[in-house]
Amino acid sequence: MLILQQEYLKKVKKKSFIILTLLVPLLFVGMFALIIFLSLYDDKQERTIAVYDESTLFLGELEPEGTTQFHFVPKEKFDTLRTNLKGSEFYAILFIPENIYSNNTAQIISEKQLPMELTERIGRRLSRFIENDKRQKVIDEAGIPDLDERLAETRTTVKINTLKVSDTGEARKSSSEVAFIASYAMGFIIYFFVFMYGASVMRSVMEEKKNRIVEVIISSVKPFQLMAGKIIGTALVGLTQVGIWVIVGIILLGVGQSFFTPESAEQMSQSLMESSQQMGGATISQDMANNQVADILELVGNLNLPLILFSFLFYFLAGYLMYSSLLGAVGAAVDNEEDSQQMVFPITFPLILAIMILFPIARNPEGPIAFWGSIIPFTSPVAMLARVPYGVPTWELLLSMALLILATVGAIWAAAKIYKTGLLMYGKKVNLKELIKWLRYKN
Amino acid sequence: MELFSAQHVNKVFSKTRALSDVSISVKEQSIFGLLGPNGAGKTTLIRIINQITAPDDGELFLEGRKMRQSDVAHIGYLPEERGLYKKMKVGEQAVYLAQLKGMSRKDAMQNLKIWFERFEMMDWWNKKVEELSKGMQQKVQFVTTVVHKPTLLIFDEPFSGFDPINANLLKREILRLRDDGATIIFSTHNMGSVEELCDHIALINKSVKIVDGPTNEIREKYKSNIFEIKYKGNFEQVDKALGRRFKILEHVESVKENQLQVQYLNGDSNNDLLQAIIPAAEIISFEEIIPSMNDVFIKAVQESNNPKIQKDE
Numbered sequence: 001m002l003i004l005q006q007e008y009l010k011k012v013k014k015k016s017f018i019i020l021t022l023l024v025p026l027l028f029v030g031m032f033a034l035i036i037f038l039s040l041y042d043d044k045q046e047r048t049i050a051v052y053d054e055s056t057l058f059l060g061e062l063e064p065e066g067t068t069q070f071h072f073v074p075k076e077k078f079d080t081l082r083t084n085l086k087g088s089e090f091y092a093i094l095f096i097p098e099n100i101y102s103n104n105t106a107q108i109i110s111e112k113q114l115p116m117e118l119t120e121r122i123g124r125r126l127s128r129f130i131e132n133d134k135r136q137k138v139i140d141e142a143g144i145p146d147l148d149e150r151l152a153e154t155r156t157t158v159k160i161n162t163l164k165v166s167d168t169g170e171a172r173k174s175s176s177e178v179a180f181i182a183s184y185a186m187g188f189i190i191y192f193f194v195f196m197y198g199a200s201v202m203r204s205v206m207e208e209k210k211n212r213i214v215e216v217i218i219s220s221v222k223p224f225q226l227m228a229g230k231i232i233g234t235a236l237v238g239l240t241q242v243g244i245w246v247i248v249g250i251i252l253l254g255v256g257q258s259f260f261t262p263e264s265a266e267q268m269s270q271s272l273m274e275s276s277q278q279m280g281g282a283t284i285s286q287d288m289a290n291n292q293v294a295d296i297l298e299l300v301g302n303l304n305l306p307l308i309l310f311s312f313l314f315y316f317l318a319g320y321l322m323y324s325s326l327l328g329a330v331g332a333a334v335d336n337e338e339d340s341q342q343m344v345f346p347i348t349f350p351l352i353l354a355i356m357i358l359f360p361i362a363r364n365p366e367g368p369i370a371f372w373g374s375i376i377p378f379t380s381p382v383a384m385l386a387r388v389p390y391g392v393p394t395w396e397l398l399l400s401m402a403l404l405i406l407a408t409v410g411a412i413w414a415a416a417k418i419y420k421t422g423l424l425m426y427g428k429k430v431n432l433k434e435l436i437k438w439l440r441y442k443n
Numbered sequence: 444m445e446l447f448s449a450q451h452v453n454k455v456f457s458k459t460r461a462l463s464d465v466s467i468s469v470k471e472q473s474i475f476g477l478l479g480p481n482g483a484g485k486t487t488l489i490r491i492i493n494q495i496t497a498p499d500d501g502e503l504f505l506e507g508r509k510m511r512q513s514d515v516a517h518i519g520y521l522p523e524e525r526g527l528y529k530k531m532k533v534g535e536q537a538v539y540l541a542q543l544k545g546m547s548r549k550d551a552m553q554n555l556k557i558w559f560e561r562f563e564m565m566d567w568w569n570k571k572v573e574e575l576s577k578g579m580q581q582k583v584q585f586v587t588t589v590v591h592k593p594t595l596l597i598f599d600e601p602f603s604g605f606d607p608i609n610a611n612l613l614k615r616e617i618l619r620l621r622d623d624g625a626t627i628i629f630s631t632h633n634m635g636s637v638e639e640l641c642d643h644i645a646l647i648n649k650s651v652k653i654v655d656g657p658t659n660e661i662r663e664k665y666k667s668n669i670f671e672i673k674y675k676g677n678f679e680q681v682d683k684a685l686g687r688r689f690k691i692l693e694h695v696e697s698v699k700e701n702q703l704q705v706q707y708l709n710g711d712s713n714n715d716l717l718q719a720i721i722p723a724a725e726i727i728s729f730e731e732i733i734p735s736m737n738d739v740f741i742k743a744v745q746e747s748n749n750p751k752i753q754k755d756e
Contacts, residue, residue: 212526216587219493219520220543222512424495437457 319381676724
């Protein structure tokens with residue numbers, strides 16, 4: 001109990017803990033702010049692009065695109081520019097050939113590689129211009145006056161709302177996208193925490209061994225108590241950290257809601273709209289964008305939150321217990337940092353594997369990778385959690401949990417033995433064979 | 444009265460035998476020296492007493508009853524390899540270690556203050572351990588070993604790493620702890636401190652206890668009938684008088700007096716030696732040389748390593 005408290009206080013008081021605790025939310029907020037900022041005021045660079053229009057169709061028709069100006073030049077100028085672009089005031093040359101209507105191709109000649117977005121925008125603008133022109137011709141030829149409006153009405157975008165039927169037959173709106181994000185995020189959070197705090201336990205054990213203080217301590221308490229205190233203490237540190245983040249997140253959300261006035265929300269959805277327009281070309285109305293936000297909220301609410309929270313806690317704790325006790329044992333078995341590296345790798349490998357299969361799992365939560373990954377205890381904390389938002393058959397969940405509990409108990413048992421033997425063993429290079437021998441010791 | 448005893452303790456580490464059938468008995472309020480060459484098994488025995496490792500068989504008794512895990516609260520242990528948390532503050536750390544031994548925070552603070560003042564290290568309370576010199580750290584560690592008023596104190600090589608001044612301070616404190624009622628077991632290679640401090644010793648060599656007894660008796664036992672004689676007279680006459688029955692080990696002549704170290708061989712007695720020398724010289728003093736612990740140690744270990752030598756002699 002005392003060790004637990006000690007370990008907890010020692011870590012919580014550490015500068016790195018405080019910094020990390022404060023920094024991560026700031027980092028997240030900063031990242032979001034940066035993304036929003038960039039999407040609002042993206043391309044600020046002023047460019048002037050020389051346009052030589054061989055087809056003469058576009059003369060005077062190209063409006064400035066954001067901060068990019070278009071300047072029409074005659075053929076002679078185009079020829080000189082072509083060989084001497086570097087010294088000129090132009091950023092690039094757009095060459096529109098005579099036959100653009102038939103082969104739909106134009107050229108941009110530049111010294112540097114142009115931003116992809118810019119070339120895409122120019123391309124879109126040219127196509128829209130030609131498209132409108134052609135359509136107008138068709139409309140004129142057809143002689144149907146409101147053809148334009150009628151054609152516009154035919155444009156359709158189908159949004160698929162997925163509904164999930166639960167055992168009770170109750171259908172609920174669900175979304176693969178939201179589940180995907182949730183699954184990926186949770187798998188990653190578990191990975192991150194297990195890794196970070198497991199390593200922290202290992203370092204703490206190694207420090208005690210290196211300082212030689214461990215002999216004094218295990219003459220006061222049993223090695224198992226020491227290990228348990230350390231692991232639980234560190235777990236509490238982790239929970240404290242998460243707790244702080246959750247509280248900070250809630251506060252920030254509250255502040256954000258009062259800070260983001262309707263206008264700024266409008267601005268944001270507008271920029272969202274713009275960017276989605278740029279990506280797919282589909283037009284989404286303001287209302288639809290607003291609806292989407294509401295939809296996402298509803299969909300998040302429709303995830304089985306209690307189950308997700310419960311499994312998050314369960315897999316976090318079990319995974320953490322298993323890995324941190326194994327890492328703690330490694331810390332006890334080795335003498336120095338370098339030796340620990342090669343012992344740590346085999347232990348953390350399944351965890352890294354789990355993070356690698358996270359993406360395939362999130363894409364196909366029913367596949368064999370997902371199934372085996374979430375049943376085998378070493379990867380299940382990450383893999384199963386990635387599947388939970390999609391819904392997992394109860395028997396699989398129970399099997400996975402049972403196996404994980406077994407594995408965790410086994411890991412703790414093995415770790416306790418290695419720990420006890422290793423703590424007072426100095427100057428001996430430990431390998432796997434040696435460790436297995438230690439497991440067989442009676443005491 | 445016996446405070447602690449270990450009976451028929453055996454311990455084997457995979458292939459090496461660390462202790463074979465070792466028994467020791469430690470009287471209350473005494474200082475017990477645990478001696479032996481490196482790797483003899485001293486530290487293993489000490490760890491067994493501290494419940495860090497369990498013996499393969501054999502039993503430990505404290506105050507007449509079997510030892511339990513909880514008894515470690517009454518033991519103070521200073522291991523050979525010392526260390527403290529480097530980043531922790533001295534005072535905080537001392538309180539923590541005392542609490543681990545079952546003291547309340549308040550008592551720990553109170554006792555620590557007394558010890559810190561006695562060792563004049565109150566200024567270090569809020570310093571980090573890494574800011575202290577090695578010697579200072581040793582002092583802190585010593586205090587953390589004794590602060591919970593243990594009835595049994597175990598020091599593994601307590602003097603290593605101490606300068607002579609601090610070693611003396613440590614000796615004084617050890618004696619004082621004994622006088623205050625503590626029982627002390629310590630292992631050391633420093634034979635001088637054994638002569639000074641130990642009431643009783645046990646010598647372990649290659650996992651076997653080869654010598655055990657009160658320090659004085661052991662030195663008596665290991666004396667080799669060597670005498671130092673100071674006399675006035677002629678060495679040649681003395682030499683002739685001693686003849687072949689006595690072996691002269693050393694001879695120093697000076698204006699004031701001559702000095703001689705003589706060993707008598709089997710079958711003779713002190714009187715025989717005196718009788719032989721009296722006719723030849725005027726004796727100023729006659730004193731038996733008691734072997735130092737150092738000599739006892741070397742002799743005992745050599746005898747146990749090569750039993751043949753003993754027989755030949």
